[in-house]
Amino acid sequence: MNSVVSDKKFIELSSPQKIWLSVFALSLFMLFVALFGGGAKYPKVFLISTFGIGMLSGIVFIRKTYAYETAGIKNNFIMMMKHTAKGSTAWFFGILFTSFYVCLYWHADLLENLVRMVDPISYMLRAKAADQWFLYGTFYTACVLVMGYRMLLKYRHSRYQTVRTLSVMFFQLVFSYLIPSFLAKLNQPEFYFTYFWPLKYDALFPGSVASLRQSGNVGVFMLFWSVAMIAIATPLLTYFYGKRWYCSWVCGCGGLAETLGDPYRQLSDKSLKAWKTERVMIYSVTVLITITTILVWLDSVYGGGILGTLSASMKKWYGFFIGAAFSGVIGVGFYPLLGSRVWCRFGCPMAAILGILQKWFSKFRITTNGGQCISCGNCSTYCEMGIDVRWYAQRGQDISRASCVGCGVCSSVCPRGVLNLENGPKATRVLDEVSLVNMLHDKNKA
Ligand code: SF4
Ligand code: SF4
Structure with missing residues (x-):
């Protein structure tokens, strides 16, 4: 990887971009002020100056950055900039995100002022005070929506990316944020319909089952839903569409990775x-x-x-x-x-199960038109799962790897239209262990 130098050398921001970026930085600053007391004292003021101004300035900045550029991938010095090539800005955000999670899980008291800041939204949606998980859900949803907008503009040349991004935005906003909140308002269990065992690891623990059963018919339906999703819907949908139906279209973890995580997808380890x-x-x-x-x-x-x-x-x-x-x-x-x-x-056990199903019992594959490949390597670079897509493309072989989440970005960034995500008859899929063995052999030699 090339050495990291000042980002100014690579990016020329226009005046409106600079203004909106400064406004966004100001909303981050206000977040710190809210954290150290302001959030609890003046919740509505800080809610507007952090979430409100932050989301608005983020959206306008993204619009000014992507809407007027040609759609599709441009490397834009991504391997050299501090933010996207593990430089100081990346470390700053890494430490910021990590510290937030440490507080969230083990020192929620430190987030108390931010939790109070989101009280007005919590009372409106759930008719009760917020807790650290509601604060987390609010941040999470805001990130998916704003960065989802960025995905929509960046990959607007691809219908697949547009529909897929709208899907993760919808599932996050409606199924992971609004529905659980309304259920809480109705004094029902805060149930997340898009999370099931084993991703929601305690979903089938006896305590969770008993608590749902105590909630009457609604609780019994939720229990039935959990079991039906893992036992019936999961194998069926994976058979037809591969693991992408969940990992890249529905799952909240995947949704965040595909939106907030998109600027970092090239960092996946390909070794x-x-x-x-x-x-x-x-x-x-x-x-x-x-x-x-x-x-x-x-x-x-x-x-x-x-x-x-x-x-x-x-x-x-x-x-x-x-x-x-x-x-x-x-x-x-x-x-x-x-x-x-x-x-x-x-780590995700849900991805592991879906991966086994995808590899051995699914119609999904990525077909490759090897004759068209110019070996630019864009596909391998931007595969967030570290798959060496080019290796398959050069040989004209189908890709049916267990780890592929079907995000489709390899196909969207290919300048030659070599790669296609398809659900064809299982019998025509070229699933050969020999390719994997050959690849291991090639990589060992390299
Ligand atoms: S669709 Fe392409 S980029 Fe996405 S995980 Fe699969 S091989 Fe990688
Ligand atoms: S498949 Fe497309 S993106 Fe990948 S190396 Fe070949 S031309 Fe480049």
Whole structure:
């Protein structure tokens, strides 16, 4: 990677861009003032000067940056700038995101002033005071909406990217923010219809099941929904469309990665070592949550003794290391340093299950027209899952890798139209282990 030098050398901002960027910086400054007391004292004032002004200035800045440029990918010195090439700005944002997650999970008291700041929205949507998770959901949704707008402009030449981005924006806003809030207002469980076991790891724990059953018919429906989504909808939709139906169209983690994380997608590790690590880690996490769920159930039936101690510590351990530290602190906090899909690639048990289904039981594949490939490498560079797409393109081979989330960016950035995301008859899919073995061999030689 090229050395990182001052970004000013690469970016020439117009006067309106500079003004709106300064306004955005001001809204970040106001966020700090809100954090240190202002948010609790004058919630409405700070709500407008942080979320309101921040979202507005972000949207206008994005419009002034992308709307007048040619659509599609331009490298624009992305491998040299501090923000996108692990320079000082990336470290600043990495530390900022990580600190926020550490406070969120383990020191929520430090966020108290920000939590009070979002009280007015919480009372309006949920008829009760906010907590740190509502604050998180508000930030999360704002990021997906503003950065989703950026995706819409940046990839406006691709219908697939437009519809997919609208989809993640819709699911985040409606299914992960508004519906749970309205349910809370109606005194029903704050249920997230787009999260199921094993991604929502405690969804099938006996305590969660019992609590839903106590909520009457609505709770029983939610329970039925959870089971039906994982047991029926997941295999069926993955058979027809691959794991993309969830990872790149519905999931909130994927939604954030595809919007806020887009400027960092090129940072994904493409090395052979990363590929080997990915396979060990993601399947280990899946085995762990399966064992934990079984143990917790056995404990609830047979109760106590060694089983109780073991299941309690497994539950605690998984919640701390995987549910909080890995998926939140590392998964999002490290976007600017490790790329946007670290959690999805190395840790998410839902992605692991979908990946197995995609590889062995799905119609989905990316077809390649090798004769057209000019080996520019754009596809491999921008694959957030670290797949060496060019390797397949050069050979004219279908890509049906378990890790591919079907984001379609490899296809959208290809200048020659080599790559196509397709759902064809399973029998015509070229799924050969020989390609993978050859690739390992080629990479080992390199
Ligand atoms: S191979 Fe293409 S569609 Fe699959 S994850 Fe990589 S960039 Fe996205
Ligand atoms: S498939 Fe397209 S983007 Fe990838 S190396 Fe070939 S020409 Fe470049």
